[in-house]
Amino acid sequence: MSFSNGLSYIVFITGTFKFVTSVCVTGNGFIHCLCSSVLGASQLCNFRVSEAMSSSFPVLPTTVDERHPNLLFSFQVSLEREMMRNPASQQASSLSPGSRSVGPMLSSSSRFSNDTHVSSVSAQGRQSHNSPFISQSLRNKEDFTPTHDSRSEVQSTEFIAYSDENKDLSWSVDSLLDFAENAPAQISQVESSAGVFASEDHANRTDWQEWADQLISADDDLEPNWSEILNDVNKTDSRQKELKPSPNISVQQPPIHQHQTAHSGEVCAVANPLSPAPPTKPRMRWTPELHEAFVEAVSQLGGSERATPKGVLKLMNVESLTIYHVKSHLQLVSSFLNFRSTELLDINQTHLLVTLTDFPFFSDIMQFTKHNCVFSGTSEKKMSPIEEIKSLDLKASMGITEALRLQMEVQKRLHEQLEIQRNLQLRIEEQGRYLQEMFEKQRKREDDKSKAPPSSLDDPSLLQAKLEQSSTNNKLEASELDIVKTSNESALLEESSPSISRKQKAPEERNDQVLDQIEEVSSPEPTKRPRRDESAELSTGAASN
Amino acid sequence: MKFGKRLKNQVQETLPDWRDKYLSYKELKKLVRLISSAPPFSYGSTEYGNAEAEFVRLLNSEIDKFNTFFMEQEEDFIIRHEELKQRIQKVIDTLGPSGSQPSEAAYKDEMRKIRKNIVNFHGEMVLLENYSNINYTGLAKILKKYDKRTGGLLRLPFIQKVLEQPFFITDLVSKLVKQCEYMIDTIFPVEEEEIMKERRESITVAGEGIFRNTIAALMTMQEIRRGSSTHSHFSLPPLNLPDSDLIQSFQLNSPIPIV
Numbered sequence: 001m002s003f004s005n006g007l008s009y010i011v012f013i014t015g016t017f018k019f020v021t022s023v024c025v026t027g028n029g030f031i032h033c034l035c036s037s038v039l040g041a042s043q044l045c046n047f048r049v050s051e052a053m054s055s056s057f058p059v060l061p062t063t064v065d066e067r068h069p070n071l072l073f074s075f076q077v078s079l080e081r082e083m084m085r086n087p088a089s090q091q092a093s094s095l096s097p098g099s100r101s102v103g104p105m106l107s108s109s110s111r112f113s114n115d116t117h118v119s120s121v122s123a124q125g126r127q128s129h130n131s132p133f134i135s136q137s138l139r140n141k142e143d144f145t146p147t148h149d150s151r152s153e154v155q156s157t158e159f160i161a162y163s164d165e166n167k168d169l170s171w172s173v174d175s176l177l178d179f180a181e182n183a184p185a186q187i188s189q190v191e192s193s194a195g196v197f198a199s200e201d202h203a204n205r206t207d208w209q210e211w212a213d214q215l216i217s218a219d220d221d222l223e224p225n226w227s228e229i230l231n232d233v234n235k236t237d238s239r240q241k242e243l244k245p246s247p248n249i250s251v252q253q254p255p256i257h258q259h260q261t262a263h264s265g266e267v268c269a270v271a272n273p274l275s276p277a278p279p280t281k282p283r284m285r286w287t288p289e290l291h292e293a294f295v296e297a298v299s300q301l302g303g304s305e306r307a308t309p310k311g312v313l314k315l316m317n318v319e320s321l322t323i324y325h326v327k328s329h330l331q332l333v334s335s336f337l338n339f340r341s342t343e344l345l346d347i348n349q350t351h352l353l354v355t356l357t358d359f360p361f362f363s364d365i366m367q368f369t370k371h372n373c374v375f376s377g378t379s380e381k382k383m384s385p386i387e388e389i390k391s392l393d394l395k396a397s398m399g400i401t402e403a404l405r406l407q408m409e410v411q412k413r414l415h416e417q418l419e420i421q422r423n424l425q426l427r428i429e430e431q432g433r434y435l436q437e438m439f440e441k442q443r444k445r446e447d448d449k450s451k452a453p454p455s456s457l458d459d460p461s462l463l464q465a466k467l468e469q470s471s472t473n474n475k476l477e478a479s480e481l482d483i484v485k486t487s488n489e490s491a492l493l494e495e496s497s498p499s500i501s502r503k504q505k506a507p508e509e510r511n512d513q514v515l516d517q518i519e520e521v522s523s524p525e526p527t528k529r530p531r532r533d534e535s536a537e538l539s540t541g542a543a544s545n
Numbered sequence: 546m547k548f549g550k551r552l553k554n555q556v557q558e559t560l561p562d563w564r565d566k567y568l569s570y571k572e573l574k575k576l577v578r579l580i581s582s583a584p585p586f587s588y589g590s591t592e593y594g595n596a597e598a599e600f601v602r603l604l605n606s607e608i609d610k611f612n613t614f615f616m617e618q619e620e621d622f623i624i625r626h627e628e629l630k631q632r633i634q635k636v637i638d639t640l641g642p643s644g645s646q647p648s649e650a651a652y653k654d655e656m657r658k659i660r661k662n663i664v665n666f667h668g669e670m671v672l673l674e675n676y677s678n679i680n681y682t683g684l685a686k687i688l689k690k691y692d693k694r695t696g697g698l699l700r701l702p703f704i705q706k707v708l709e710q711p712f713f714i715t716d717l718v719s720k721l722v723k724q725c726e727y728m729i730d731t732i733f734p735v736e737e738e739e740i741m742k743e744r745r746e747s748i749t750v751a752g753e754g755i756f757r758n759t760i761a762a763l764m765t766m767q768e769i770r771r772g773s774s775t776h777s778h779f780s781l782p783p784l785n786l787p788d789s790d791l792i793q794s795f796q797l798n799s800p801i802p803i804v
Contacts, residue, residue: 400657404664407756408729411664414763415671415722417784418678421766422715424781425681429704436701 284325293318294329331409548686549574551765555679558761560669560754563676566614568607568683576600577687581694600691604684604703608710611680615712618673625666626721633659633732660733667725668755674715674722675762681713682769763789 286294297315301307309327316326549570556567576599583593636659638644640652684707688700707713763786770784 400661404660407668407759408664408726410756410759410763411668411671412726413786414675414759414766415719417763417766417786418671418674418715419719421770421781421784422674422678422681422713425678425685426708428781429701429708432701433705 284321286329290316290318290321291329294326298330548683548769551769552679552683555761555765558754558758559676560672560758563614563672566610567676568611568680568687569603570683570687573600573603573607573687574690576603577691577694580691597695601699604687607680607684608707608712611677611712612710615673615677619717622666622670622673622718622721626724629659629663629666629728633728656733660729663725663729663732665755667722667729668759670718670722670725672755672758672762673718675766677712677715679762679765681707 293316294312297312298307300315301311307330309323309330312330313321313323313326552567552570556564559567576596580593580596580600583596636652636655639646640648640655642649642652644652685700685704688703691697692700767784767786767789770781
């Protein structure tokens with residue numbers, strides 16, 4: 001079933017308003033991809049996957065986040081390799097029941113690491129990589145040489161790392177240990193794509209290799225080169241831009257083959273787009289120029305009915321734009337765009353009331369919203385009355401069906417995001433709890449050890465124990481009062497918290513399982529000294545949090 | 546105060562019935578301030594202990610509030626969901642092509658209404674999820690503040706409790722949401738002619754401000770997660786909505802007179 005048809009469609013010609021036909025989404029992929037993204041994004045792997053969707057998940061979710069595809073890809077495979085290389089490789093099989101959920105979890109970890117400075121990797125004395133590199137190496141799996149492996153290990157470290165580079169390695173340990181978690185995890189948006197959804201579909205899939213294969217063999221377009229720099233510069237650019245484009249973007253010229261200039265505009269918007277291999281944190285933004293190109297492309301392809309995402313993508317010819325971006329954008333835009341030339345509309349109720357003979361283009365609306373500083377998030381410039389009038393409630397300009405569809409779209413997005421956010425929050429807290437427990441276990445071990453005669457200082461575990469002890473002492477000194485307070489607090493908690501915890505057992509059990517398996521995995525780790533040190537620091541940090 | 550402000554905006558934009566059901570973030574903040582300015586516990590003053598007790602008391606009562614409201618809404622949703630299904634079935638059975646009194650016009654009319662209802666219903670449920678989440682976020686933040694200000698260790702255990710609270714467990718609602726989506730997709734395959742012929746009607750902005758609220762929620766979420774100075778490994782990564790500009794453009798401006 002097609003998502004939306006018969007919507008009016010705009011051809012953007014600079015400076016003039018004109019409508020032609022509709023942009024709309026054709027093909028069966030879209031709803032499916034939407035819903036599958038929603039499904040995927042939630043914990044509901046069990047929830048009627050097959051019921052809701054056709055069994056194949058050919059396309060990707062609407063929201064696109066290209067830094068993730070690569071992270072996920074590389075992360076998964078690199079972790080997979082890690083697992084296989086580990087002496088505790090038997091863990092792989094024991095963990096495999098959870099493997100279904102691991103990928104998504106990894107992606108969530110990788111989401112965590114979004115703010116990571118890639119430089120933290122180099123700080124660890126290894127070469128820093130952009131994710132595209134890794135995913136490329138993933139493409140040719142057979143090329144995955146040992147050197148790649150070591151790098152991929154770095155990658156996994158990097159991806160899990162946080163801005164504090166000291167924590168990098170320890171977090172990577174934690175994330176590795178996350179495999180153990182049986183809780184279904186969210187899938188971060190785009191990237192996982194067909195592979196992950198397929199694996200969701202086949203809940204029994206336990207083979208890492210197969211899964212990685214799927215991901216790799218999935219659409220090859222997952223290779224954006226947007227750098228964080230590009231994004232940031234775009235942001236600042238647009239702040240300065242106001243009505244007219246930044247001087248770098250020579251786009252607003254005659255109409256027709258804008259996509260070329262838009263392309264260069266996009267890239268030019270960055271001082272040094274891709275030259276000094278900037279840390280890749282690609283972030284997709286549909287700037288007005290890009291959107292113009294998009295609209296242009298769709299119109300050239302003969303309108304909504306005939307334009308395929310692939311065709312649009314090709315026509316736009318924008319480097320590092322993937323088909324998923326296009327699909328996703330097409331979907332949202334199609335619910336959004338619906339024009340008939342001279343309709344007058346009344347919008348009653350509390351909001352806008354506008355009647356116009358001309359409807360501004362979408363990109364004009366982007367301009368207007370730029371005035372409201374969509375990009376920068378702050379209001380910089382007041383709109384002139386004309387502009388205000390033109391900036392209408394677009395939803396109201398549509399037919400009911402389209403309006404509903406748009407509403408549905410947005411709601412779906414919100415739902416998706418909420419699920420992801422919620423899962424992240426859960427994971428954060430579980431991590432925190434785990435660390436706390438580890439910390440306490442260490443302390444216990446330390447207490448036990450202090451009874452035995454101290455061995456040589458070279459003993460790594462003792463060294464770590466000492467580290468722990470010093471930090472513990474600090475903590476104790478600083479918070480002697482806390483002990484009293486805490487006990488009071490917990491007393492208060494116990495007695496005055498009448499909250500009904502419905503599903504109390506489930507999460508607790510799950511957590512226990514997590515801990516058990518974490519124990520299993522952590523034991524073959526004693527050789528990895530640096531990590532343990534960092535984990536000590538980290539748990540200190542967490543405990544004092 | 547950023548979160549507080551955002552929360553306030555959310556509450557303003559939210560469905561009217563829900564306004565007083567959100568976290569009393571400001572109140573809690575005041576209490577934390579009170580606690581941190583009160584003389585230390587060990588000196589035997591009761592002020593500190595009282596303030597603290599009050600804080601915890603308020604936290605718990607807030608949680609109760611959330612739970613009650615949430616579960617109420619959940620039940621309501623379940624009922625509405627059933628009703629919706631029955632209604633659809635009924636329409637199909639009577640007015641549908643193979644029904645007892647087939648009537649295309651009436652059928653389409655009813656279906657249109659149903660569609661609107663489904664979408665709004667879906668929206669409300671998603672907004673409940675948002676409600677749950679934003680309250681959780683607020684709790685996490687205020688607990689962090691508390692720990693920071695008072696050097697206490699309340700946060701970790703407390704938040705673990707919160708995670709188990711009914712209001713945070715949104716599985717059921719999520720399931721209903723998915724079912725709604727499924728419903729919409731199967732019942733309303735798009736027909737081109739229908740859309741072509743469809744007349745423009747005056748559109749009320751998605752019933753009872755749901756659409757508006759949804760947009761606000763998305764924007765708020767994005768704002769909240771925009772990297773902050775206190776970003777730590779407990780923080781959520783920034784939200785990445787590639788279409789956020791577009792979505793934000795849906796935000797409605799103040800009323801403007803007819804031209």
